[in-house]
Structure formats: C-alpha cells, structure tokens
Amino acid sequence: GNSVTQMEGPVTLSEEAFLTINCTYTATGYPSLFWYVQYPGEGLQLLLKATKADDKGSNKGFEATYRKETTSFHLEKGSVQVSDSAVYFCALRENSGYSTLTFGKGTMLLVSP
Amino acid sequence: ETGVTQTPRHLVMGMTNKKSLKCEQHLGHNAMYWYKQSAKKPLELMFVYNFKEQTENNSVPSRFSPECPNSSHLFLHLHTLQPEDSALYLCASSQDLTATNEKLFFGSGTQLSVL
Numbered sequence: 001g002n003s004v005t006q007m008e009g010p011v012t013l014s015e016e017a018f019l020t021i022n023c024t025y026t027a028t029g030y031p032s033l034f035w036y037v038q039y040p041g042e043g044l045q046l047l048l049k050a051t052k053a054d055d056k057g058s059n060k061g062f063e064a065t066y067r068k069e070t071t072s073f074h075l076e077k078g079s080v081q082v083s084d085s086a087v088y089f090c091a092l093r094e095n096s097g098y099s100t101l102t103f104g105k106g107t108m109l110l111v112s113p
Numbered sequence: 114e115t116g117v118t119q120t121p122r123h124l125v126m127g128m129t130n131k132k133s134l135k136c137e138q139h140l141g142h143n144a145m146y147w148y149k150q151s152a153k154k155p156l157e158l159m160f161v162y163n164f165k166e167q168t169e170n171n172s173v174p175s176r177f178s179p180e181c182p183n184s185s186h187l188f189l190h191l192h193t194l195q196p197e198d199s200a201l202y203l204c205a206s207s208q209d210l211t212a213t214n215e216k217l218f219f220g221s222g223t224q225l226s227v228l
Contacts, residue, residue, distance in 0.1 A: 043119075046216050100146070
C-alpha cells in the first residue's frame, strides 16, 4: 500500500533560518506529491504540489522537488518567518483513476523571533 | 476562508451521548470526506462520498455514522463514543474523485473531547 514518512517534530528555528522538512514515500504507481500546511486553529490548505519526477513545486517561498530515484519530496525554505509556524503535512495521490490522498503524520514548525 | 464550514468548533460529550458534526461546502464540489486527526498519527481517512454515494469506509467503528443528504452537506453522527475517539475531526471537499492532482479544501475542524 501507499505510505508517507515525515521527520519527527517539532522543528524549532530562529527567524531567517533555512528550513528542511524531510518526506519520503512508498507507492505502487507514480503518484502526485503534495505539501499541505495547517496553521493554528485552522484546517489544512494546499501549499504546493508536483505531478511527476523532477517537477518542482513552489509557493510562498517554499519549494519541494519530486525525486523519483530517492522517493522523496523534501520541503525547503531559504528564510523562515514567525508566520510560517504551523504543521506541515506531506501527502501523495495515485494518478490513475479513483484515488484519495495518503498523508504523513505532520511536522510541527516553530519559528521564534 | 476555504469555503468549507464545520460546526461546532468544539464539542465535549459523555460516552453515552449522541451528537452530530456538520459540514457544509459552498464550492460546488461533488466529493466530501471525513478525516480524523490525532496527535503523532497520520491523518486518517474515515469516509468518502462522491456524488452523495459513500465510496469508502476505512474500517471505521459503527459508533461513527456518516450521512450525506446532498453534495453540499455532510454529517457525522456520533453515538456511544470512547475516550480514545477524542481528536480533531476534519471535513474536506474536492471537485470529484477522478480528477488527477485533485486539491482538497478543508474545514477548520471540530475538536471533540469524549469524557
């Protein structure tokens, strides 16, 4: 079956530090990959996505590259802000037919001033 | 504002109570989902409805009973819950289940505490 593994949190950083949140996946086919973000007191919202190998998804300064050879989709940001404090979820979805998202456990990011 | 509204935001109930969670979407979507979010566990998909028909039930105990009267509304009826059912229950919607790279729109969730 499909699964997503994320690094354990919380990740604690100072403002303007570089961020990496690791994500690896197991899938039977060739999935699309996603990062969702959950700000305090809110539901999840899509942050970025990539649909095939070597694609790079980007949004709000965050980036992630679909690496088929390492089955990874690590999230990066060059300079984090306090407002980036949230829980980040990596997810995958098969590209064929009927399917639903498989999520990881989520990684909490705490950014201090 | 994501277009998906959940009520109530918080719910405390005893193990013998019956309560219902409500979800409403104004996005014209045809697929709706219930997820359970517990600390240090992956988001768990509970139920999926596509065009008002239930398409997935991920071995959820019968004390959770979903209802989808139309494409805009989704309910989760709760009865005789256990303390381990305490969690954040998230509703989501998407255009349908067949589009690739489908984006989910989530509500803010109902934080449920079972005493």
